[in-house]
Amino acid sequence: MKIFVLIKQVPDQGAKAGINPDGTIDRAKAKRMLNPFDRYALEAALHARRLYGGTVTAISMGPPPAIEILYEAIAHGVDQAILLSDRRLAASDTLATAYALYCTVRYAGAFDLVFCGLQTTDGDTAQVGPQLAERLQVPQITYCEKFEIDHSEIVARRVIEGGSQTVRCPLPAVVTVANSAPRLAYKTLRGARRVQQLQRDEAERSRVIRTVNLDDIGADPVRCGLKGSPTIVAATEKVGEIGGNCTLYQGKPLQQLVDDVLAAQVIAPELVKR
Amino acid sequence: MSPPIRYDLLLVGGSASNLILAHRLLDLAAKSGLPLTVALVEKSAQFGAHIVSGALTKTHILEKVFPDFKTNGFPIEGYVTHSHLSVLGSEERWDLPHAIVPKGFRKEGHAILTLSHAIRWLAEQLQVKAKALTNVVLDVFPGFAAQEILYAGERVAGVRVSASGDVSEDAIFAELTCFGDKGFLSKDLVERFALRPNPQLWSVGIKEVWEVDLDCQGVVWHTLGYPILDGTFSGGFVYGLGHKKLAIGLVISLDSKNPNLNPQLRLQQFKAHPWIQELIQGGRLLKYGAAVIPEGGYYSLPTRFGVEGALLLGDALGVLDAASLSGLDKSMETGYIAAELLHGAFVDRNFEDLAERYKRAVMDGFIGQELYASRHFRRAFLENDRLLGEYLPAVCQSVDQGHPWLGSLKFGLGKPIQRSTETFQALGLILGRISGDKLFRYTPCHENIEPAFTQPAVAVSTQARPETILSRPDAVFFAAPRYHEGNRHIEEFDPQTCRRCIAIYDRLGKPTPCIADCTAEVHRIDEAGGVRVHGMSLENCIQCRTCEIVCPSVNLRVNPTYEGSGPDFYGL
Numbered sequence: 001m002k003i004f005v006l007i008k009q010v011p012d013q014g015a016k017a018g019i020n021p022d023g024t025i026d027r028a029k030a031k032r033m034l035n036p037f038d039r040y041a042l043e044a045a046l047h048a049r050r051l052y053g054g055t056v057t058a059i060s061m062g063p064p065p066a067i068e069i070l071y072e073a074i075a076h077g078v079d080q081a082i083l084l085s086d087r088r089l090a091a092s093d094t095l096a097t098a099y100a101l102y103c104t105v106r107y108a109g110a111f112d113l114v115f116c117g118l119q120t121t122d123g124d125t126a127q128v129g130p131q132l133a134e135r136l137q138v139p140q141i142t143y144c145e146k147f148e149i150d151h152s153e154i155v156a157r158r159v160i161e162g163g164s165q166t167v168r169c170p171l172p173a174v175v176t177v178a179n180s181a182p183r184l185a186y187k188t189l190r191g192a193r194r195v196q197q198l199q200r201d202e203a204e205r206s207r208v209i210r211t212v213n214l215d216d217i218g219a220d221p222v223r224c225g226l227k228g229s230p231t232i233v234a235a236t237e238k239v240g241e242i243g244g245n246c247t248l249y250q251g252k253p254l255q256q257l258v259d260d261v262l263a264a265q266v267i268a269p270e271l272v273k274r
Numbered sequence: 275m276s277p278p279i280r281y282d283l284l285l286v287g288g289s290a291s292n293l294i295l296a297h298r299l300l301d302l303a304a305k306s307g308l309p310l311t312v313a314l315v316e317k318s319a320q321f322g323a324h325i326v327s328g329a330l331t332k333t334h335i336l337e338k339v340f341p342d343f344k345t346n347g348f349p350i351e352g353y354v355t356h357s358h359l360s361v362l363g364s365e366e367r368w369d370l371p372h373a374i375v376p377k378g379f380r381k382e383g384h385a386i387l388t389l390s391h392a393i394r395w396l397a398e399q400l401q402v403k404a405k406a407l408t409n410v411v412l413d414v415f416p417g418f419a420a421q422e423i424l425y426a427g428e429r430v431a432g433v434r435v436s437a438s439g440d441v442s443e444d445a446i447f448a449e450l451t452c453f454g455d456k457g458f459l460s461k462d463l464v465e466r467f468a469l470r471p472n473p474q475l476w477s478v479g480i481k482e483v484w485e486v487d488l489d490c491q492g493v494v495w496h497t498l499g500y501p502i503l504d505g506t507f508s509g510g511f512v513y514g515l516g517h518k519k520l521a522i523g524l525v526i527s528l529d530s531k532n533p534n535l536n537p538q539l540r541l542q543q544f545k546a547h548p549w550i551q552e553l554i555q556g557g558r559l560l561k562y563g564a565a566v567i568p569e570g571g572y573y574s575l576p577t578r579f580g581v582e583g584a585l586l587l588g589d590a591l592g593v594l595d596a597a598s599l600s601g602l603d604k605s606m607e608t609g610y611i612a613a614e615l616l617h618g619a620f621v622d623r624n625f626e627d628l629a630e631r632y633k634r635a636v637m638d639g640f641i642g643q644e645l646y647a648s649r650h651f652r653r654a655f656l657e658n659d660r661l662l663g664e665y666l667p668a669v670c671q672s673v674d675q676g677h678p679w680l681g682s683l684k685f686g687l688g689k690p691i692q693r694s695t696e697t698f699q700a701l702g703l704i705l706g707r708i709s710g711d712k713l714f715r716y717t718p719c720h721e722n723i724e725p726a727f728t729q730p731a732v733a734v735s736t737q738a739r740p741e742t743i744l745s746r747p748d749a750v751f752f753a754a755p756r757y758h759e760g761n762r763h764i765e766e767f768d769p770q771t772c773r774r775c776i777a778i779y780d781r782l783g784k785p786t787p788c789i790a791d792c793t794a795e796v797h798r799i800d801e802a803g804g805v806r807v808h809g810m811s812l813e814n815c816i817q818c819r820t821c822e823i824v825c826p827s828v829n830l831r832v833n834p835t836y837e838g839s840g841p842d843f844y845g846l
């Protein structure tokens with residue numbers, strides 16, 4: 001089985017991200033991490049390989065530091081990776097991103113399953129997976145939390161409001177994985193070793209992690225980046241920061257905390273039982 | 275199936291000992307061109323994050339590996355300029371005149387380290403060093419704990435890093451495995467080969483680091499007395515670090531009769547002392563942590579320092595000298611010696627007698643000399659339990675009354691410790707001036723516990739500022755443990771045993787030893803259908819292993835955490 005998993009590097013939520021004057025994220029300044037939602041997609045891809053065999057290829061579009069998350073994917077047991085990196089991709093919206101990723105998938109060859117995260121923690125649109133499926137003209141299953149392959153068909157349980165729904169469709173297909181799916185296990189020993197081998201051995205590295213640009217994958221630059229992005233950010237607004245006004249009751253009697261909470265009248269008086 | 279994961283050398287634990295070993299070995303391999311593959315597994319996700327120490331140390335071993343350690347970026351908090359040994363009453367402090375301070379506690383000139391910082395530096399530099407060598411492959415595996423020792427017959431063949439899943443994916447095989455794991459896993463090896471006829475004595479070292487207004491850099495105190503006056507072998511320390519930081523800690527031996535040592539509570543009482551209150555005035559707590567310390571020294575050394583395919587290093591071997599609370603330089607030295615021998619062994623591909631040669635080199639060097647000289651140190655207190663049980667409290671009292679000399683003398687005349695010859699015998703043992711090599715037998719820590727032991731009431735100063743005193747749950751916050759979902763790293767062998775234990779201590783109106791002595795609010799009692807059973811909040815555990823050592827029924831096993839989970843001691 002040929003399995004692709006799409007993963008994205010996002011600014012670390014724990015660290016403060018810089019915002020450019022034009023409202024876009026300053027990705028160079030931000031501390032980076034693997035999009036937390038993509039961890040579920042990775043686990044789903046590895047799970048599919050465990051059960052049905054084959055290879056998993058991680059694909060990411062992003063600036064060169066995005067290789068970090070591809071290493072991370074390899075540490076978790078992914079077989080190989082492709083990094084699409086090209087300055088002409090800067091300022092892509094979801095339409096342009098999905099187009100570029102579509103070209104990358106096409107370049108990577110035939111596949112049975114493409115797993116995507118549900119959404120990202122930066123763009124947060126949840127549009128890339130579905131758009132990609134449309135471009136690839138294959139069926140899509142979103143919000144998947146459990147699946148199995150039954151003769152060249154995938155049978156999947158999706159999360160829907162108030163319950164779940166089981167659907168099936170023929171392969172190949174695009175699946176976006178819900179965050180109620182099984183969590184990603186720890187790095188594997190073999191994977192962690194492989195990463196260190198790749199870091200030492202440049203020839204092996206370029207074989208296992210292919211870095212490609214728009215020309216390599218045959219993408220039309222006009223449909224990428226700012227030019228290919230019909231969405232316009234009209235305005236961004238800072239909504240202020242949460243926190244700061246926190247009292248630590250370390251070393252103080254519990255009663256004082258109770259008294260202060262009551263005095264602050266944050267609990268409706270009728271709920272207070274003395 | 276993929277080929278097995280194999281290295282020439284496997285280092286278990288990103289420890290002081292193993293990191294010095296690796297540095298030295300790489301230096302030697304750089305000169306000789308020896309092709310070598312090395313794997314280093316460490317249970318914490320970041321090197322140093324599971325390490326807590328004092329730490330005052332002589333730098334002679336460090337200097338052998340890094341002659342330029344003063345200028346090469348190795349993190350040092352400062353050097354000891356003033357070293358005191360003090361007796362604490364509950365209100366006063368008496369600094370012993372320098373002339374009568376035992377040599378082991380004259381620490382002038384020692385380097386002051388934040389060991390976790392030093393460890394991270396050593397690990398980073400090691401990777402840099404390895405990168406520059408084409409004949410050496412070094413793979414580091416932080417976040418991977420060795421969980422099980424693998425054998426090929428009677429030879430140690432490697433370790434398994436996870437107890438679940440597929441052996442071929444979890445095992446690291448090696449020609450030789452070095453355990454610098456403080457006994458976490460190597461205790462299995464020691465047991466399997468019955469290497470330690472005389473058990474190890476353990477203490478727990480518990481420590482807070484504060485950022486304070488006063489700059490005490492270079493000033494260190496070791497203290498005796500308050501707040502531990504129940505006869506337990508123990509001591510306190512306050513070290514002035516760089517950047518206006520202060521390390522405050524206690525070392526409490528676990529071979530006590532007292533079933534409720536309450537280390538974390540004791541540390542708060544220590545901090546309540548007016549002297550420490552003054553030192554931490556206006557300060558804030560940065561970090562909290564605890565770890566166990568092997569105190570048995572000479573008599574607890576294993577008969578062999580390794581077996582076929584494996585060597586024991588540092589605290590796992592037990593080279594710490596309790597008479598001077600110095601384990602670090604000796605741990606490093608075991609690594610240094612092992613590196614020299616291993617280099618030769620790998621060059622010749624000859625591992626015969628390695629453990630014997632290693633033992634000889636360790637015992638012929640300064641480690642052997644120091645441990646031999648202070649071999650009677652713990653024995654002196656064990657044989658004369660009135661020293662700590664009666665004499666020390668009396669001195670402490672007279673310290674509070676403002677005339678320590680007079681008080682101690684009065685006590686000495688009124689109630690001599692034993693016959694005067696025995697008094698001299700005790701002093702002789704402590705100072706290492708008595709020979710006589712009759713093997714002294716230690717009792718395993720948990721066997722000393724007397725459930726009904728009544729501890730004397732300790733007068734704690736009521737003047738302590740409440741914000742400087744932490745409850746145990748609050749303290750856990752400053753050790754920052756973090757665990758993955760589904761973590762279960764402590765095994766309780768038999769629930770019935772716990773129920774019996776709980777019944778005994780309930781009758782006495784006391785908590786069980788595991789509950790009282792846990793440094794992090796893990797053990798608890800649950801009511802299940804009217805029955806009181808033992809439960810654990812494992813997410814709080816800071817991996818000190820105290821509970822395993824004090825459980826009177828040996829009913830617990832603290833396994834190394836996996837997936838990089840556990841406390842974050844970085845800064846301790």
Ligand SMILES: Cc1cc2nc3c(=O)[nH]c(=O)nc-3n(C[C@H](O)[C@H](O)[C@H](O)COP(=O)(O)OP(=O)(O)OC[C@H]3O[C@@H](n4cnc5c(N)ncnc54)[C@H](O)[C@@H]3O)c2cc1C
Nearest residue numbers: 061091093094097116117119120123124125126127128231
């Ligand atoms: C108007 C507009 C302007 C923007 N301008 C910029 C800009 O100037 N600079 C900039 O850096 N960003 C910009 N962005 C953000 C960027 O378009 C989105 O982050 C990107 O299109 C992916 O969308 P998303 O993050 O919402 O992904 P979602 O649709 O929420 O992601 C779903 C899944 O798709 C996959 N996926 C998404 N993106 C990638 C990727 N890059 N590689 C691999 N897999 C992926 C992952 O599996 C992910 O879990 C802009 C967005 C908009 C709407």
Ligand SMILES: Cc1cc2nc3c(=O)[nH]c(=O)nc-3n(C[C@H](O)[C@H](O)[C@H](O)COP(=O)(O)OP(=O)(O)OC[C@H]3O[C@@H](n4cnc5c(N)ncnc54)[C@H](O)[C@@H]3O)c2cc1C
Nearest residue numbers: 287289290291317327328330420458479588589600601602
């Ligand atoms: C509070 C306190 C104060 C002290 N003060 C001093 C002092 O002032 N001077 C002094 O010289 N000594 C002092 N010591 C003692 C000194 O810290 C130790 O002797 C020394 O650190 C021991 O080094 P080591 O090489 O044996 O292992 P350590 O440096 O303790 O390292 C052990 C490492 O192994 C890892 N590990 C354990 N099990 C596994 C496993 N199964 N798999 C993978 N990794 C594992 C641990 O996470 C840790 O990183 C103090 C100790 C304590 C607790």
Ligand code: SF4
Nearest residue numbers: 772775786788825829
């Ligand atoms: S773990 Fe040990 S100390 Fe704790 S209740 Fe059980 S038997 Fe008693």
Ligand code: SF4
Nearest residue numbers: 792815816818819821
């Ligand atoms: S549970 Fe045991 S190992 Fe964990 S913090 Fe408590 S005493 Fe230490």
